[in-house]
Amino acid sequence: MKTLKVMDASGDTRIQFEEGTSAEAEAKKLFKSLISKGSAVFAVNRGDGVPDKRVKDFAELESDNVVVPRIAGG
Amino acid sequence: MAVGRTDQLLRGFGDYLVAGGLVRRADSTYDICRDITRFRVQFHDNSYAEFALSNWELQTGGRDGFREWTRHLHRAIECRAQATVRLDMLYGFTIPRERIFHGEPSIADATAEKLFKETAPMVYREISKNGWAAIVGSEGTKYKLHKCVSYCIERVSDRARLCAVVPGVPLWDHLLGVKLMVERDELKFLETANVARA
Numbered sequence: 013m014k015t016l017k018v019m020d021a022s023g024d025t026r027i028q029f030e031e032g033t034s035a036e037a038e039a040k041k042l043f044k045s046l047i048s049k050g051s052a053v054f055a056v057n058r059g060d061g062v063p064d065k066r067v068k069d070f071a072e073l074e075s076d077n078v079v080v081p082r083i084a085g086g
Numbered sequence: 087m088a089v090g091r092t093d094q095l096l097r098g099f100g101d102y103l104v105a106g107g108l109v110r111r112a113d114s115t116y117d118i119c120r121d122i123t124r125f126r127v128q129f130h131d132n133s134y135a136e137f138a139l140s141n142w143e144l145q146t147g148g149r150d151g152f153r154e155w156t157r158h159l160h161r162a163i164e165c166r167a168q169a170t171v172r173l174d175m176l177y178g179f180t181i182p183r184e185r186i187f188h189g190e191p192s193i194a195d196a197t198a199e200k201l202f203k204e205t206a207p208m209v210y211r212e213i214s215k216n217g218w219a220a221i222v223g224s225e226g227t228k229y230k231l232h233k234c235v236s237y238c239i240e241r242v243s244d245r246a247r248l249c250a251v252v253p254g255v256p257l258w259d260h261l262l263g264v265k266l267m268v269e270r271d272e273l274k275f276l277e278t279a280n281v282a283r284a
Contacts, residue, residue, distance in 0.1 A: 019252065019259040023197025054266045056205045064205075066270040078205060080263035085250050085278040 014039075016053075018046065018079040043070045050082030198256035205262060213261070221265055223272035231265055233257070239264055239279075250279040 016027040016039060027042065029035035047053070053067040055074040067073055203210045209231070212219035218232045220242075228242040235257060237247035252263035267275040 017201060019198075019201075019255045019263060021194060021254055021256075023194045023256060023259065024201050052263075052267060052271070054270060056266075064266060064270055066266075078201070078262070078266065080259075080266060081252055081255065083250050083263060083267060083275070083278050084253050085280050 014073050014075055014077065016043070016073070016077050016079055018042075018051075019081055024078075040070050043073075046079055052080045052083070054078050054080070192256075195256045195258070198258035198262075202258040202262045206265060209265065221269060223268045223275075224270055225272045227272060229268055231261060231268075233261065235260060239268060246281065248276075248279040248281055250275065 013028055013030055016029075017024045018027065027039055029039040043053070047068070053073070054077065055065045055067050055072070056078050057076040058064065058074060065072075065074075067077060209219045209221065213231065213233050218230045218240075221229050221231050223229060230240040230242060232238045232240060235251065237249050238261060239248045239250070240246065241248065250264065250267075252260045255263070264275075267278075
């Protein structure tokens with residue numbers, strides 16, 4: 013089971029999916045759409061003190077992932 | 087309902103003007119409502135003031151939209167606060183501030199705080215205790231992450247406050263987004279914030 017926690021105005025929206033299911037295809041579509049809009053995805057809570065990692069490919073997603081909307085500069 | 091906050095509003099805004107755009111306030115944070123219809127100033131005791139925004143304040147946009155927004159919104163706050171003070175002087179007593187009240191964090195704020203807590207528990211504890219936490223960028227640069235919306239990240243070497251925001255999310259989400267970007271892709275973050283490497 014993998015989880016995408018997409019930050020939004022409500023705090024975050026969580027999308028969970030199993031590999032090889034139709035939900036995964038939907039999640040992949042969403043992932044591509046978010047990345048194309050400039051969002052950054054990070055694999056977090058990787059256990060045993062392993063640091064977070066920026067994910068740029070859907071296949072690299074781990075069990076817990078946070079999606080940060082495109083950061084705007086000042 | 088609380089009264090007597092006008093001085094704080096003016097002082098906060100005065101700091102902004104003097105610093106020429108750099109927001110330095112020890113007693114408050116500024117926030118734009120998610121539906122962009124209100125602007126909020128929150129004080130450390132959790133009381134906050136909200137102001138409705140009119141169309142002219144929302145007409146700025148584009149790449150530098152956030153910076154422009156901030157400038158106009160602060161101007162709106164100043165005008166509102168000054169008008170309130172004048173009314174106080176006219177009537178000879180402090181008018182109760184209807185829009186200033188003690189409020190609980192919204193569900194969205196609580197959800198964002200929970201996400202931060204479960205993603206970075208140690209940093210969360212540090213920020214809750216001190217108002218800021220030490221983090222290290224992916225290039226080894228040391229930063230302070232402050233619990234505020236504007237200029238929340240400070241480079242320790244030259245005390246530069248960097249301006250980059252995660253738009254449209256609660257404060258704790260914004261802080262988590264900035265933290266993750268700095269720690270995992272510092273160069274990209276610096277590019278976004280329009281600053282050179284130290």
